[in-house]
Amino acid sequence: MSYIHIEDAGKTFTENGQEFTALSGVNLDIEKGEFICLLGPSGCGKSTLLNAIAGFDLANQGKVQIDGEDVKAPSTKNVTIFQNYGLLPWRTVIKNIELGLESKGIDKKTRREIALKYLKLVKLENFANSFPRQLSGGMKQRVAIARALAVEPDIIFMDEPFGALDAITRMKLQDDILDICKSEKKTIIFVTHDIEEAVYLADRVVVMTPNPGKVKGVLTVPLHHFRDRTSGDFLLVRDKIFDLLNMKMEDNIEYTI
Amino acid sequence: MKKILSVRYVIVSILILIVIWQILFLVSDYSEALFPSPLMAFEALIEMITSGQLFESIVTSMGRFIVGYGLSVIIAVVLGLILGSLPKVFNYINPTLQLLRPISPTAWMPFVVLLFGIGDLPAIVIIFIAAFFPVLLSTVSAVMKIDDIYFRVSENFGIKQPKLMWKVILPAAFPQIANSIHLALGSAWIFLVAGEMVGAQSGLGYQIIDARNNVRADILLATILVIGLIGLLLDFLIGLLEKRILRAWGGEN
Numbered sequence A: 001m002s003y004i005h006i007e008d009a010g011k012t013f014t015e016n017g018q019e020f021t022a023l024s025g026v027n028l029d030i031e032k033g034e035f036i037c038l039l040g041p042s043g044c045g046k047s048t049l050l051n052a053i054a055g056f057d058l059a060n061q062g063k064v065q066i067d068g069e070d071v072k073a074p075s076t077k078n079v080t081i082f083q084n085y086g087l088l089p090w091r092t093v094i095k096n097i098e099l100g101l102e103s104k105g106i107d108k109k110t111r112r113e114i115a116l117k118y119l120k121l122v123k124l125e126n127f128a129n130s131f132p133r134q135l136s137g138g139m140k141q142r143v144a145i146a147r148a149l150a151v152e153p154d155i156i157f158m159d160e161p162f163g164a165l166d167a168i169t170r171m172k173l174q175d176d177i178l179d180i181c182k183s184e185k186k187t188i189i190f191v192t193h194d195i196e197e198a199v200y201l202a203d204r205v206v207v208m209t210p211n212p213g214k215v216k217g218v219l220t221v222p223l224h225h226f227r228d229r230t231s232g233d234f235l236l237v238r239d240k241i242f243d244l245l246n247m248k249m250e251d252n253i254e255y256t257i
Numbered sequence B: 001m002k003k004i005l006s007v008r009y010v011i012v013s014i015l016i017l018i019v020i021w022q023i024l025f026l027v028s029d030y031s032e033a034l035f036p037s038p039l040m041a042f043e044a045l046i047e048m049i050t051s052g053q054l055f056e057s058i059v060t061s062m063g064r065f066i067v068g069y070g071l072s073v074i075i076a077v078v079l080g081l082i083l084g085s086l087p088k089v090f091n092y093i094n095p096t097l098q099l100l101r102p103i104s105p106t107a108w109m110p111f112v113v114l115l116f117g118i119g120d121l122p123a124i125v126i127i128f129i130a131a132f133f134p135v136l137l138s139t140v141s142a143v144m145k146i147d148d149i150y151f152r153v154s155e156n157f158g159i160k161q162p163k164l165m166w167k168v169i170l171p172a173a174f175p176q177i178a179n180s181i182h183l184a185l186g187s188a189w190i191f192l193v194a195g196e197m198v199g200a201q202s203g204l205g206y207q208i209i210d211a212r213n214n215v216r217a218d219i220l221l222a223t224i225l226v227i228g229l230i231g232l233l234l235d236f237l238i239g240l241l242e243k244r245i246l247r248a249w250g251g252e253n
Helices: A046-054 A093-102 A108-121 A138-151 A167-182 A195-201 A232-244 B001-028 B037-049 B055-083 B087-100 B106-114 B120-143 B146-158 B162-200 B203-215 B216-249
Strands: A004-016 A018-028 A036-041 A062-064 A078-081 A155-161 A187-192 A204-209 A213-219
Touching: A004 A046, A018 A046, A018 A213, A036 A195, A046 A062, A046 A078, A046 A155, A046 A187, A046 B146, A078 A138, A078 B146, A093 A108, A093 A138, A108 A138, A108 B203, A108 B216, A138 A167, A155 B146, A167 A195, A195 A232, A213 A232, B001 B037, B001 B162, B037 B055, B037 B216, B055 B087, B055 B120, B055 B162, B055 B203, B055 B216, B087 B120, B106 B120, B106 B162, B146 B162, B162 B203, B162 B216, B203 B216
Parallel strands: A036 A187, A036 A204, A078 A155, A155 A187
Antiparallel strands: A004 A018, A004 A062, A204 A213
16 A cells, blocks of 8 residues: 555534535555655645544545544654744744654753754754754754754645745745755655646645535656756646646637527 | 852942932931931841841742732733633733733732732732733733744644644744743732731731831831832742743843
8 A cells, every 4th residue: 555545535614503515535646765746736635644544634535545544633753843843932933843853752962953854954064953934944944944844744735835935935935845856865845826836846746625515536757857947748738737727718718600 | 259249248238228218217207116317227127137037027928929910920921822822812801901011910909818818819809910011911922923924934843733832933923922021920929918917917027017007117217118129039049040041042142
């Protein structure tokens, strides 16, 4: 069986006595080391699916398993990176990165060493003693990435991590996250509503549609790690996604009778 | 530079007060015994300082204040952190708190004197009540308002109670808690005087009653000034402490 196994998973909420289906009938298998993008417009249940796999808000239908075990709560083996960074503003950058190591029973000195190593990896070693508010959005998200990597997780969940960043910073961080993935070999599940971002990053793109949230299709991106945002192959994959999202102009629209 | 400027503001501001006071003294036709001039109040102040009476009163009052305010803040913050983390329990306690909160601490005075007699305790109890409700309610609301993301991050990294309390909840809620502690200091100081006027035979509040009984308006005004000055000083000191902790915890400036 695959590493992450999702079978007929669904999630319903009851609000003011009315039942609302956020996610239904999701079947998905993810292998170790894959970079998966969950792509879709708002309300398509992509974050719901991510939270169900990460264990924050469990699915109430079907099965969600990691490594053969049902997901019941967030695990320290899998780390989630949020759009608004989730850094603790009262801790310095280095202390933020050490946060996850503190409950692992690692001594102070080793903690500092590990934190510094990952701080270097995200190229922020000069900001070890800064507070989060002194950093730009892109730098904050780098700290969050370093903090996640420091606990050496199996899976990293990213919930629209670059959503709050400007386009140029976002592209830079996309390259960085690809580099880091190559060197650290993590399984990554990445939520985004940006089609190009999904194609650029993912091994496979899970295209989702709303009302109710469900998986419309899964596209393998055959671009390996030589991604060029302007190449023909890149545009071809993007085109297929537009197709799945019903966003393409149909050829035979104009008829006059 | 900023400090020098603020000292200048303080001096000018107080000078304006003294000038207005002096003018009022010159134009009003109350007897000097009832409405003394700034100079007379100043002389009374010197008299109190040299006799050691002022120092004694300040020490007595400060002792009561530190005990009452300190205990109140500590208990209110600890209780607030716990109640804020247990919103379902707080729902049952909140209505009672809201009922007790608007009651002036001085309303409890007769009761407090009956129970605790005359001495240190009534003043301490009144100060305690004055600081308790604002700090408690503010702490509870601060804890309840903590962004859910901090809890998600803590859960993800395996931080559980009791570590969660001092690693996440307290620092996340601290700016609002500190603000309420700061504000409560002012009201606690106000009620110290009220408490000592009724329930004590010593301290700055009693000194006011004593001055009235002896028809020493100059001592009365001098004492009032001293109470104001100490209040100002306490406010400045706690502001300094607040800023220091906030800075250590990455707050603004």
